[in-house]
Amino acid sequence: MTASPHVRSGTVLPVRVELARQLRRPRTLVVYGLLVLLPLIVVAAVKLGPSASSDPGSRRFGGGSLDLVGLATSGAWNFCITMLFFATGFLLVLVTAVFLGDTVAGEAQWGTLRYLLAAPVPRGRLLGVKLVVGLLSTAGGLFLLIVVSYGVGLLAFGSGPLASPAGGVYDGWDAAARVMVIAVFIMLSLLFTAGIAFLMTVSTDVPLGAVGAALIIVIVSSILDAIEALGDLRQWLPTDYTNAWVGALSPQIDWSQMARGATYSAVAFVVLVAVAFVRFARKDVLS
Template identity: 45%
Template sequence: MSTLTERPGQARGTRPAEAAPGYRPGHTLPLRVELVRQLKRRRTLVMGAILAVLPFVLLVAFAIGGEPDGPADRITLMDTATASGANFAAVSLFVSAGFLLVIPVALFCGDTVASEAGWSSLRYLLAAPVPRARLLASKLVVGLGLSLAAMVLLPLVALAVGTVAYGWGPLAIPTGGSLAPGTAAGRLVVVVAYIFVSQLVTAALAFWLSTKTDAPLGAVGGAVGLTIVGNVLDAVTALGGWRDFLPAHWQFAWADAVQPRPEWSGMIQGTAISVTYALVLFALAFRGFSRKDVVS
C-alpha cells in the first residue's frame, strides 16, 4: 500500500504526490549522518581545541602570577583554584560560563540551518525529500548534543589538568568546609547540567535566527549579541524584580550546588525561566520554517 505525502508549498485542494516505494519520512537525514557531517566541519574542531586548551592557559596564568589573590576581607571561588583538581575544574567553569560557553552553543545551533542555506544546499535536502520538521529536529538534536559535549569537555580536561598540577583532593568551599572528592564530582555534574539548561535560551535564539537568515554569522552573532544584552540588563539594578524574568539573572545559580548544604531554589527558578523561553523560540523556529519559501 503506497504512502501519500504532501510536499511543502503544495496547492490546497490538489491530490498529494504519491511517494516512491519504500520511502519513509522518519528515516531521512539520520542523526548519525548529520552528526558525522557536523563533526567533520572545521569550526567544530576549532571550538573543541579552544575549550581543551583553556585549562592549560589558566594553569600557565596561575604558574606565572602565583596564587590567586582576592580581597583580603573575603575568600572567593577564584582564591581556591589551586587547592585541588576539583577546585580548578570549578573555577574553569566559573570563568567560562558567562561568555565563553555561550559561543559554542550559539555556533552549533545558529550555524546549522543557515549554513545549508548559505551553501545553497538546503533546498536540495528538502527535495530529497527530507520533511522540514525532520530536518530541523535532526539539526537541533545534533546542535544541542555538540553544545553539551563542549560543556562536558571543558571541566573534564580541567579536572585532569588540575589533578596533575594540584593533586586529587576535596573541593574547598570559599565559605568554609569542603566536599569529599566523590561528592564534589557529583556536584560538578549538576553544575554542568544546569549550565547546559541555562544556555537553552541562547541555543533556541540562535536556532530560530538560523531559520530566518541565510547568513550563519548573522544567526550566531545575533544570539551572542542578545545574550550579552541580557547580561547588561541584569546588571541594571534599577529594574528591580523585573530582572527575575531574565535568564541571565540565574546563570550563576549553580554556585549554590557547591555548598555543604546545596540550595536548589535558584536553580529551579532559572531552569523554569530558561526552558520556558527556549520552548517558545523552538516553536517559533519550527512554525516559521514550515511555512518558509526556501529558495537557497
C-alpha cells in the same frame, strides 16, 4: 502510491549522519579546541605568572570576595569548578550560539539545505535532528571542558577535594555528583541562548548573522542584568541565573535559584523553538 525502488525505507537524516556532517567541520574543531585550550592557558598563567598568593594584598577578606587563583589551584575539582566559572559567562554561550546559530543558516549558505529538503527530509524532521545534534554538540563541549579541566587540574594541582570558597568541602563521589548537578544546570541555562540562536538560524541565510544576533541578545540581557536600577525586573532576565549553580556548592544544595533559572531557560527555549518550527514549516526556501 505505486511501489518504487526509490521509496525510502530507512530513517531520513539519521542523527548519526547529521553528527558526521557537523563534527568534521573546522568550526566544530576550533570550538572544541578553544575549550581544551582554556584550562591549559589558565594552568600556564598560574604556573608561569607571578605568584599571586605570595602577595599579602591579594588575599582580601570580607563579605564575599573571591580569591579565584587560590581556589583554582587547590585541586582538580576546584580547578574544574573555576574553569566552569570562567566559561559560563561567555565562552559556553558562544559555543552554544555557534552550534545552534549556524546549523540551518550554514546549510542555506552552502546550498545544501534545498537538497536535504528535496531528498526529501520533512522540515520538522530536519529541524528536530538539527536541534538534537546542536544540543549534543554543546553538551559535548561542556563535557569536554569538564573532563579536560579535571585532567589538567589533576596533573597540575593534584586531587584535592572540592572546596567551596563560601565553606563546604566535598570528596570523591560527593564532589562528582555536585559537578554533575552543575553541568546539568549549566546545560539547562544555556537553553535560552540555544533557543534564540535556533530561531535566528531558521530566519536567516547568514550563519554569522544568526550567531551574532543570538550573542547580542544574550549580551544585552547580561548588561541589563548588571543595572542595579532595574531592581526586581531583572529576575525575569534569563541571564540573571547564569551563576545560580554556585548553589550546588553550599553544604545544603540551594536548589531554588537553579530551579528558577532552569525553568525560565527551558520555557524560553520551548517558546523560541516552537516559533522556529512554525516559521520554518511554512517558509519558502529560496537559498
